[in-house]
Amino acid sequence: MISKWLFSGALLFEVGSWAAFQEQLSIAQATSLYLGAHALSSALLAGGIWLLLPRRYKFPLPWSPLFIFSLAFFVPGLGAVGVAAALFPALYLPRRHKQLTWDSMALPELPFRPQERGKELMFNDGGLQDVLRHAPDTEKRLTALFATRRMPAREAIPILKVALRDPADDVRLLAYSMLDKQESEINLRIETSLQQLATAEGSHRTALHDALARWYWELAYLGLAQGSVLEHVLNQAREHAQHTLDGGDNPYAHVLAGRIALEQGRLDAAKTHFDQAEAAGVGKPTLAPYRAETAFIEGRYEDIAGQLCELPDSVLQRPPFASLAKYWL
Structure with missing residues (x-):
């Protein structure tokens, strides 16, 4: 309701600003009267439109209403018409979003999602023995040996015996000590x-x-x-x-x-x-x-x-x- 009164006031002041040139006034008086009426019209138009804007377009202040005021004020006559022609259809006739029933996309290159690997090793005979035999990283083989501490001795000892033949001294010494x-x-x-x-x-x-x-x-x-x-x-x-x-x-x-x-x-x-x-x-x-x-x-x-x-x-x-x-x- 407030926006309608502001738009009505903006229209009246804009019409009044042009009427100032029809009176028998000096150029200075006519210019002052026109600029004052045109400024009030632009301010009322900017205020009315700002109230109707969605929240994401209202901020930050004062730049959002000042931008609308500048468009209307610094382009005499056509500015207000242009602002109204650009914003009113967008405010009252928003574009409808079509519901997508099918989203077609190209097949991504593999791997198309991050591969997550657990940090904990599987505590079983075969898994740890495979790590000791085939893992190139010495740290991984040491981690496999440490994992045997949580296994029954009957299952851990064959794994430790495999580690006794490891090429790395650290792995062999750790297996021997365990x-x-x-x-x-x-x-x-x-x-x-x-x-x-x-x-x-x-x-x-x-x-x-x-x-x-x-x-x-x-x-x-x-x-x-x-x-x-x-x-x-x-x-x-x-x-x-x-x-x-x-x-x-x-x-x-x-x-x-x-x-x-x-x-x-x-x-x-x-x-x-x-x-x-x-x-x-x-x-x-x-x-x-x-x-x-x-x-x-x-x-x-x-x-x-x-x-x-x-x-x-x-x-x-x-x-x-x-x-x-x-x-x-």
Whole structure:
């Protein structure tokens, strides 16, 4: 509503400015009257149009209304007409935006989006071994070694052994120190247990034999002992496991003794220990993997499926039994 009054006032003052030249006035008076009326007309026109402008065109002040005023004031007559002819259609008849139903574009060159790579390595045997074998950057191979600290020792040690053949000294030294640390920790426990065994008696002595059997077995199981050392470690584990069985009723000592016998190739002794463990109360699911391994070594393949069926479904769905179940069941 205010804009309409401003436009009406602008029109009246513009008409009045031209009427000043029709009166019997001097040139100075007519010019002053015209400029005053024309300035008021331009100011009213600029104010009216400024009020109708979208917000993004109103600022910054005072440049937006001053620009409209300048167009109308400094071009007498045609200025106001030109401003009105240019802005009124744009304000009251805006261009309609057509809705695009299809946006056609050229096929971009590959890669057409940034490739994101995770900074963390996959903690699995194959992935880390591939990094150690094929990564040209020494830092990446060192990072792969550090990743093994978050893995079970059984999975980490084969990877560390691969790193022992690395061409970079830093990688080899780090792998050796990590292997040596694990082996030293086990040997320290063995040494401590042997010192305590010299003075121990009764149930304490039996418990120490059980601990020693398990620590010696750990050296063999993790692959930290090889060749003649492996044979010595297994014999020590067998001897202490037998002392454990002689000193008390420990059904899980039969399981350990059976695993040691299985590793040494004494299959009859392994089967005897597993049967004794079951008779002492060890569940069939605990013994099933070892009995399946025994059946495989002996060539009794028809018995493998029956042993794997003793395992719970939740166990058969996890590695390493998932692939075994897929093949045998």
